[in-house]
Amino acid sequence: MPAVAHEVCQHMAQTTVPVYLTGKVGSVVYTGNRQGTAVRQLVTPKNPSTPVQTLQRQRFSAAAKAWAGLAQASKLTWKTFAATLANNLSSFNAFVKVYITALIVGDAAPTAAPSSVAIPNVSLSALTATVNGSGVASLDLTLTAATAPDFYIYRSSGPKSAGVSATPQCDVILVTAGSSPATATALGAAWVTKYGTPSAGQKTFIQVQAVEDDVEGTKQTVSAIFATAS
Numbered sequence: 001m002p003a004v005a006h007e008v009c010q011h012m013a014q015t016t017v018p019v020y021l022t023g024k025v026g027s028v029v030y031t032g033n034r035q036g037t038a039v040r041q042l043v044t045p046k047n048p049s050t051p052v053q054t055l056q057r058q059r060f061s062a063a064a065k066a067w068a069g070l071a072q073a074s075k076l077t078w079k080t081f082a083a084t085l086a087n088n089l090s091s092f093n094a095f096v097k098v099y100i101t102a103l104i105v106g107d108a109a110p111t112a113a114p115s116s117v118a119i120p121n122v123s124l125s126a127l128t129a130t131v132n133g134s135g136v137a138s139l140d141l142t143l144t145a146a147t148a149p150d151f152y153i154y155r156s157s158g159p160k161s162a163g164v165s166a167t168p169q170c171d172v173i174l175v176t177a178g179s180s181p182a183t184a185t186a187l188g189a190a191w192v193t194k195y196g197t198p199s200a201g202q203k204t205f206i207q208v209q210a211v212e213d214d215v216e217g218t219k220q221t222v223s224a225i226f227a228t229a230s
Contacts, residue, residue, distance in 0.1 A: 052171055056100075063099040066109060067092055074111050081113035102214040105151040105176045110214055119217035120147045122210045127222040128184075129204060132229040135197035137188035141181070141206060141222065148179035149210035149217070154187060157205040158195045162225050170207040170221065198226045 082094035128140040155170040174190040210217040
């Protein structure tokens with residue numbers, strides 16, 4: 001194999017050389033394309049099987065199977081619906097997104113797409129986080145909505161250092177609630193169940209989405225530092 005391929009591969013993630021090779025040598029991978037041979041470093045993707053990721057994969061699998069079983073007429077409704085979305089989703093991806101949200105909130109699995117969706121605006125103005133000597137936490141979230149949505153989804157980042165200001169990934173669902181927001185006690189209990197008793201001085205980020213017709217609205221995020229309850 002050309003020595004130049006190894007030389008170039010040490011400096012670039014991928015390049016192409018004008019010969020046709022396939023296979024793997026050590027940490028270098030050769031794959032054929034129209035220009036010759038693509039040369040890149042072998043990368044073993046990370047595949048952590050956390051409970052959150054495992055559950056999400058199960059939901060996606062269920063959604064994919066449900067899509068395969070839809071009649072063509074139903075699939076066409078999702079094509080129309082997908083065209084109304086700003087992020088240029090395919091009809092399949094639009095269905096999966098709505099289907100998974102329905103599973104999360106405990107709604108019936110959808111078949112035909114919603115004709116039109118008006119998701120209420122949600123505003124978060126404050127979050128107060130406390131923990132008492134018995135390890136009972138409270139997350140008192142001030143939330144207002146123009147009109148009550150079908151559901152709310154609450155996600156959390158878990159414990160962070162007090163100095164963290166950038167919003168981390170909030171991928172753990174704390175609770176879901178119907179048209180009435182979750183209480184401070186319910187949010188606090190769910191947080192302790194997920195992460196254990198917080199320490200005073202730790203910070204958490206709470207993210208809320210309104211859900212209408214199994215379509216999630218814009219994510220709203222607020223943070224607070226746990227204090228000792230008086």
